[in-house]
Amino acid sequence: MPMKDRELLDLFSERSERAITETQQKYGHLCTALAERILGSREDAEECVNDALLSAWNSIPPECPRNLPAYLNVLTRNIALNRLKADNRFRRGCGQIPAVLDELAECIPAAETVEAEYDRRSFLAALERFLDTLPRDTRVIFVRRYWYMNTCREIADAYQMSESKVRVSLTRTRRKLKVFLEKEDAL
Amino acid sequence: MKNTDMLEWMNDLDEKYLSEAAQPVIRQHKKPRLTSALIAAAAAVAVMTAGVGAYMTYNKQMVQFGFGTLGEARMAELVTPEPVTYDNGIMSVTIENVLSDGVQAMILMTVEPVDKDADIAMPDNENVWLSDFMQNEFVIGDTVSNSICYADFCETSTWAEQAAAGQRWYKVFYTLPEDASEDDLANAEFNFLKEVDETPEKTYIKGELFEGISVPVDLRQNVDAVRMQSEDGRELTLSAFELYEVGYDSSDPNDWWNLYITWKNGETQRITHGSIAGGQGATVHGPAISWGEFAIPVNDKIDPESVTGSINFNGPEDWCGILDVKDVAAFRFGDTVFYPVE
Numbered sequence: 001m002p003m004k005d006r007e008l009l010d011l012f013s014e015r016s017e018r019a020i021t022e023t024q025q026k027y028g029h030l031c032t033a034l035a036e037r038i039l040g041s042r043e044d045a046e047e048c049v050n051d052a053l054l055s056a057w058n059s060i061p062p063e064c065p066r067n068l069p070a071y072l073n074v075l076t077r078n079i080a081l082n083r084l085k086a087d088n089r090f091r092r093g094c095g096q097i098p099a100v101l102d103e104l105a106e107c108i109p110a111a112e113t114v115e116a117e118y119d120r121r122s123f124l125a126a127l128e129r130f131l132d133t134l135p136r137d138t139r140v141i142f143v144r145r146y147w148y149m150n151t152c153r154e155i156a157d158a159y160q161m162s163e164s165k166v167r168v169s170l171t172r173t174r175r176k177l178k179v180f181l182e183k184e185d186a187l
Numbered sequence: 188m189k190n191t192d193m194l195e196w197m198n199d200l201d202e203k204y205l206s207e208a209a210q211p212v213i214r215q216h217k218k219p220r221l222t223s224a225l226i227a228a229a230a231a232v233a234v235m236t237a238g239v240g241a242y243m244t245y246n247k248q249m250v251q252f253g254f255g256t257l258g259e260a261r262m263a264e265l266v267t268p269e270p271v272t273y274d275n276g277i278m279s280v281t282i283e284n285v286l287s288d289g290v291q292a293m294i295l296m297t298v299e300p301v302d303k304d305a306d307i308a309m310p311d312n313e314n315v316w317l318s319d320f321m322q323n324e325f326v327i328g329d330t331v332s333n334s335i336c337y338a339d340f341c342e343t344s345t346w347a348e349q350a351a352a353g354q355r356w357y358k359v360f361y362t363l364p365e366d367a368s369e370d371d372l373a374n375a376e377f378n379f380l381k382e383v384d385e386t387p388e389k390t391y392i393k394g395e396l397f398e399g400i401s402v403p404v405d406l407r408q409n410v411d412a413v414r415m416q417s418e419d420g421r422e423l424t425l426s427a428f429e430l431y432e433v434g435y436d437s438s439d440p441n442d443w444w445n446l447y448i449t450w451k452n453g454e455t456q457r458i459t460h461g462s463i464a465g466g467q468g469a470t471v472h473g474p475a476i477s478w479g480e481f482a483i484p485v486n487d488k489i490d491p492e493s494v495t496g497s498i499n500f501n502g503p504e505d506w507c508g509i510l511d512v513k514d515v516a517a518f519r520f521g522d523t524v525f526y527p528v529e
Contacts, residue, residue: 069209070202078198097194104190118188120196127197131204143208147197 002026005068012060019060020053027069028053031076037149038080040095048083052076077147096149104146106174109182118181130180134173141169414528 003011003022011019031052035045052075065071084097109118118126131139137159144150144158145166152166159166517524 065202067202067206070205073205074198074202081195081198101190101194104193107193108188108190118192120192120199123188123193123196124199128201128204136207139204140208140210143200143204146194147200147205148208 008068009060009064012057020057023056023068023072024049024053027072030069031072034073034148035076035080037096037151038077039083040097044083045080048080049076051079055079073148096151100146100149103170103174107177107181109178123181126181126184127177129184130177133180134176138169138173141166142173145170416528417525 003026008019008023008026011022028049031049032042032045035048035052036042039045039048052072055075056072063071131142134142141155141159144155145152150158152170155166517526
């Protein structure tokens with residue numbers, strides 16, 4: 001029986017090595033799947049997840065994630081993307097990265113002024129405002145694709161909808177995002 | 188900001204979005220609403236003749252739909268008009284063209300069922316499918332994958348390969364009104380692909396419906412389209428259909444795009460227009476024109492001497508309502524005049 005997240009966090013706080021093994025047992029497969037979608041390699045993904053668990057060990061405490069799986073996924077995603085960058089594979093891509101990058105390219109505002117170029121903070125803030133405008137299903141599909149790097153097939157299966165519906169949802173959302181960012185950029 | 192930036196920066200997305208997305212949604216399948224119509228309509232599916240458009244009237248407003256290779260004489264044949272209905276009313280369709288270098292014409296068509304007892308559906312802000320489609324300005328790209336927005340489900344590699352082989356594909360997208368059931372959407376795995384080769388009688392329709400119920404129509408049927416011919420023997424089909432979204436209207440008398448219609452009552456009407464959105468087969472805002480076979484770079488003038496194929500007007504609902512192409516006595520574009528073929 002998997003431990004509850006609260007119990008896992010307690011293990012981290014107690015500096016019990018069981019924290020790693022129990023967390024791996026409960027969430028390892030999720031993180032590995034995410035990493036594999038990014039890195040395109042099971043072996044690389046497992047290494048990445050090991051690094052993510054080590055990162056969790058080093059950060060908890062003082063971090064006390066409210067949502068442990070989300071926290072682990074964030075660590076995993078970050079490590080996986082950094083690994084791609086370090087290996088100069090970011091643009092050549094692995095896994096879902098090439099397709100995702102191509103799709104995200106459609107969202108880039110047409111013109112960013114020198115004064116109003118997006119940075120990390122402003123983009124995130126705008127993106128979250130945008131996501132809040134979306135119906136739940138649409139938002140979920142978007143996040144599953146561009147954060148979790150799920151394929152359209154995986155999203156369709158998870159939500160029991162047609163793959164074509166997922167694709168068009170993403171297409172429309174990307175278009176809307178671009179318009180949204182352009183309008184925000186103009187403000 | 189680059190796409191790689193977006194991808195990285197998204198890592199800091201608030202966890203509430205991550206948690207929400209991590210929860211699976213269980214959908215309840217509902218019984219299809221249009222099953223009887225599907226069965227009835229499926230029986231009506233026939234092998235299309237290439238390039239034939241289908242049109243219908245609805246409440247005396249012309250609604251045109253159809254697809255086919257534009258510009259070739261054999262593609263401009265008319266057939267007996269006959270309305271197409273299904274149990275939810277008359278279907279309205281608009282056509283857009285997807286362009287590709289080296290390919291004569293590739294057309295995407297959206298079909299949207301409308302309630303026969305209602306006015307023709309005007310897409311609202313939520314129902315962006317049709318309005319987006321109409322507003323899109325397709326540009327000529329090297330491959331179909333450059334077509335706006337729909338590349339990812341157009342199986343572009345297949346289209347490009349087919350285009351390279353000289354085949355022309357038409358893909359039909361059927362959509363449903365906003366109140367479509369989930370099962371309506373779940374049933375939507377039916378693309379209409381029309382393959383046009385040198386022997387139109389071999390043309391066939393395969394089925395795949397994108398996000399909607401397949402409502403096959405006999406696309407040989409035309410309503411309110413007029414076959415016309417110029418004195419030098421060029422042919423075109425003049426038809427009119429409704430544009431739900433109205434673009435802008437250029438009334439510049441010096442605009443090179445001078446189109447005139449002379450009605451059978453002797454009245455001549457100049458058709459104002461907006462700019463060309465794209466080349467071959469592009470649809471234009473305002474009283475919009477889509478052209479036939481030739482490729483026209485964006486913003487270049489159309490040579491009226493090269494006009495053949497189909498010219499379709501779409502405009503605001505009230506504008507098209509008065510454009511009954513059967514009453515057209517002559518259609519002039521530039522110095523070329525087309526007359527109805529008797």
